[in-house]
Amino acid sequence: MSLANTQVHFRDKQIQMAHGAGGEASRRLVEGLFEPAFSNPQLSALSDAAVLDLISNRVAISTDCFVVRPLRFPGGSIGELAVNGTVNDLAVSGATPAALTVTFILEAGLDSDVLRQEVLAMAEAARRANVPIVAGDTKVVEHGKADGMYISTTGLGPVDARSELNPQRVQPGDQVIFSGPIGAHGITIMIARHDVELEADIQSDTRPLLSLVGALIEQVGRDVRWMRDATRGGVATVLNELARDTKLVVELIEESIPVDDAVRGACELLGLDPLHVANEGQFVAIVSNEKASQAVDALRRVPGGEQACIVGQIGEGRVPRVVAKAAYGGTRIVDTLIGDPLPRIC
Amino acid sequence: MCLAIPAQVSELLDDQQRFAMVDIMGVRCRANIELLIDDPPNLGDWVLIHVGFAMSKISAEYAEEQLELLRLLGETVEVMDDMTTENPHPDAPRPTSPRGGEGDHPNANGESRERSAPGATQ
Amino acid sequence: MKYVDEFRDAALITKTLAEIRKVADGQRNYRIMEVCGGHTHSIFRFGLKDLLPVNVELIHGPGCPVCVLPMGRIDDGLELANDPSVIFTAFGDMMRVPGSKGSPLESKARGADVRIVYSPLDALKIAQENPDRKVVFFAIGFETTAPSTALTLMRAKELAVDNFAVFCNHITIAPAIQAILDDPEMKLDAFIGPGHVSTVIGCRPYEFIARDYHCPIAVAGFEPVDILEAMVMVLRQLRSGEAKVETQYKRVVPWDGNPAALRVMAEVFEERPHFEWRGLGSIPRSALAIRSEFGAWDAERTMSIPGVQIADPDGAQCGEVLRGLLKPHECRLFGKECNPERPIGALMVSSEGACAAHYKYGRREEDLVTLQ
Numbered sequence: 056m057s058l059a060n061t062q063v064h065f066r067d068k069q070i071q072m073a074h075g076a077g078g079e080a081s082r083r084l085v086e087g088l089f090e091p092a093f094s095n096p097q098l099s100a101l102s103d104a105a106v107l108d109l110i111s112n113r114v115a116i117s118t119d120c121f122v123v124r125p126l127r128f129p130g131g132s133i134g135e136l137a138v139n140g141t142v143n144d145l146a147v148s149g150a151t152p153a154a155l156t157v158t159f160i161l162e163a164g165l166d167s168d169v170l171r172q173e174v175l176a177m178a179e180a181a182r183r184a185n186v187p188i189v190a191g192d193t194k195v196v197e198h199g200k201a202d203g204m205y206i207s208t209t210g211l212g213p214v215d216a217r218s219e220l221n222p223q224r225v226q227p228g229d230q231v232i233f234s235g236p237i238g239a240h241g242i243t244i245m246i247a248r249h250d251v252e253l254e255a256d257i258q259s260d261t262r263p264l265l266s267l268v269g270a271l272i273e274q275v276g277r278d279v280r281w282m283r284d285a286t287r288g289g290v291a292t293v294l295n296e297l298a299r300d301t302k303l304v305v306e307l308i309e310e311s312i313p314v315d316d317a318v319r320g321a322c323e324l325l326g327l328d329p330l331h332v333a334n335e336g337q338f339v340a341i342v343s344n345e346k347a348s349q350a351v352d353a354l355r356r357v358p359g360g361e362q363a364c365i366v367g368q369i370g371e372g373r374v375p376r377v378v379a380k381a382a383y384g385g386t387r388i389v390d391t392l393i394g395d396p397l398p399r400i401c
Numbered sequence: 402m403c404l405a406i407p408a409q410v411s412e413l414l415d416d417q418q419r420f421a422m423v424d425i426m427g428v429r430c431r432a433n434i435e436l437l438i439d440d441p442p443n444l445g446d447w448v449l450i451h452v453g454f455a456m457s458k459i460s461a462e463y464a465e466e467q468l469e470l471l472r473l474l475g476e477t478v479e480v481m482d483d484m485t486t487e488n489p490h491p492d493a494p495r496p497t498s499p500r501g502g503e504g505d506h507p508n509a510n511g512e513s514r515e516r517s518a519p520g521a522t523q
Numbered sequence: 524m525k526y527v528d529e530f531r532d533a534a535l536i537t538k539t540l541a542e543i544r545k546v547a548d549g550q551r552n553y554r555i556m557e558v559c560g561g562h563t564h565s566i567f568r569f570g571l572k573d574l575l576p577v578n579v580e581l582i583h584g585p586g587c588p589v590c591v592l593p594m595g596r597i598d599d600g601l602e603l604a605n606d607p608s609v610i611f612t613a614f615g616d617m618m619r620v621p622g623s624k625g626s627p628l629e630s631k632a633r634g635a636d637v638r639i640v641y642s643p644l645d646a647l648k649i650a651q652e653n654p655d656r657k658v659v660f661f662a663i664g665f666e667t668t669a670p671s672t673a674l675t676l677m678r679a680k681e682l683a684v685d686n687f688a689v690f691c692n693h694i695t696i697a698p699a700i701q702a703i704l705d706d707p708e709m710k711l712d713a714f715i716g717p718g719h720v721s722t723v724i725g726c727r728p729y730e731f732i733a734r735d736y737h738c739p740i741a742v743a744g745f746e747p748v749d750i751l752e753a754m755v756m757v758l759r760q761l762r763s764g765e766a767k768v769e770t771q772y773k774r775v776v777p778w779d780g781n782p783a784a785l786r787v788m789a790e791v792f793e794e795r796p797h798f799e800w801r802g803l804g805s806i807p808r809s810a811l812a813i814r815s816e817f818g819a820w821d822a823e824r825t826m827s828i829p830g831v832q833i834a835d836p837d838g839a840q841c842g843e844v845l846r847g848l849l850k851p852h853e854c855r856l857f858g859k860e861c862n863p864e865r866p867i868g869a870l871m872v873s874s875e876g877a878c879a880a881h882y883k884y885g886r887r888e889e890d891l892v893t894l895q
Contacts, residue, residue: 403561
């Protein structure tokens, strides 16, 4: 990252409308910041499109856009999210990212240092995920719009032949696995936005999931039926999608759901359910019953996967839904979140 | 109206006993403690927090007493009598308030002074 | 979490449930009302209803301050929010509650400056930080929350924060319970009393329930063990034919309430002669208004509030559900026109609302079979 830093030579103090207009100012931005930061042959070619050599007949492609306030928060920033988010969408589809594109919508008047920081954060995140950023575009909108910046990324990559991920392969008896404790990102953002005045040692869990997913597929291959990274709306939302797609019931074990103490404390204080709180570095995997323990062991051997665990299983029922059962027999339905989780006092 | 969370007082923030830092599983927030002005909390006390205000102190003794009674449920008839706050077992120790005050704890059933005959239930 | 996890302990829950089965007379049906919306939420969140014996029925009461607020009062608040010079603040609970022209969040999407606060003091802080805007705090809640609003108003006066105002919708619980008891259509055997309201008002205000209506009541905490233990207490009373006020929540509730909280409430608030409750009609002396000594911070005195009365939407049976006459799924709109994504009534939006709780946590095929 420091190498890219010294090669970055964009000196304009602020972003102005001209930087998005395609002329001289745009050229300064691309050649002075994006190109040295993202530094790869395709980007340096600076043509209208990046040409990739991909030898595969199964390629996954995914896109995501990032509207985050504040731009920086404990554990990460919008730039990191933008790279990790799309990398993770590809990862849980069984793909290895081969290339990313990025588009920026920047607010006129944005301090260049802020942009520089995010671009370098993206470069670092891309380096960590071993994926080049090969193409991009920038537009600048009037001051007062775009909250500083909005970022969109698209990524593609070949799908691992050992994986066969399809919700239709999910069957009763399969086990539900979480890669780790949930709820950290959403709570971090709430605190960072001063929606609530709390202090806590909580930070965003944003990270690329490639090594974890890779270890899982390596270990159990086709026995992973389905994976999803649990971002906005929390694990409850992706599990409800699964239930709807498969017409099966997801049965969670209340006591098995992993939540760090501080996240739990914040959720209890605010009346939030960790199952509904956003994550940026956790995924859900459905693995066959026979291979579930091996799957968890494989995840736990990877740095960052130490808290992977089985949290429940797939069952059958008249109505597809997600339920959580407690040890004393109490059962509750876990619904999809409507809107964003709001703190409550009642 | 009812979301209130037990939190531990970790710092008293001013001399007028208006604010304190409270801790819930490592999450810290600033709570107003003026509603407890008649018996202000000390460091380490547990209080109930609602919308950023401490509403009440939590009595460790009463909590433990309740849990103990519940643990013994189903074991003896006398224990079930003890669950009735109005008629504590004559031999049961009277818990003291966090202040160690004398007489009946302010949280006990107010009618305990006029004890009626032990419940003829069960 | 201390003082929480112990009261969610599986073994204790199991034991207390067994005790309920032991104490409940198999030859009769019991209808027990949990007054407080927080209890409704807990009952559903912990799946307690399904674990009770079939002859013990829990009826959800009107103790949800969001649910019982008439639509007109929400409209009034949003009128204030629509003023561009106003910053409208409220608890998160209010944000999706529908008025006749939309919810606070929808107003925000249309450009109103609507902000969630966790504490009324946060609203006061916003006022101090934005001296050129008027900050309105939409105050809701029973006696649990009223002292916090009172202290905030006292602070506003002390610091002379002139651009702060409270739109006061605080209500009191005892008159609502009385209205339920006086309702000839309601047949109830006992009450689970509101634990956190009682930290302020104590247990004495419920004495009329036992004395005048011969109805047992046990004031309960909010964890599963608390609610179940309170049920054991009232079932034991019913079994022995007695009726008295008991407290299960001794670790937190002082029998005589919190004198400091009662003092600040008395200093800042006075009783309204009557107040409109959704579903319960007009109840005398059931709500609080801001005293004239704090009039400069009373939105109803200093700002222009329409004061419109809006009837509940057609077909909505919020009133009957609030009074416990209907179960949520028995409302003709439940789950169809009225659901959490497109709520028609506040009971489907508020986290304490019986309809929301039932929809989110308790929807079962078996619900379609009516209890005998």
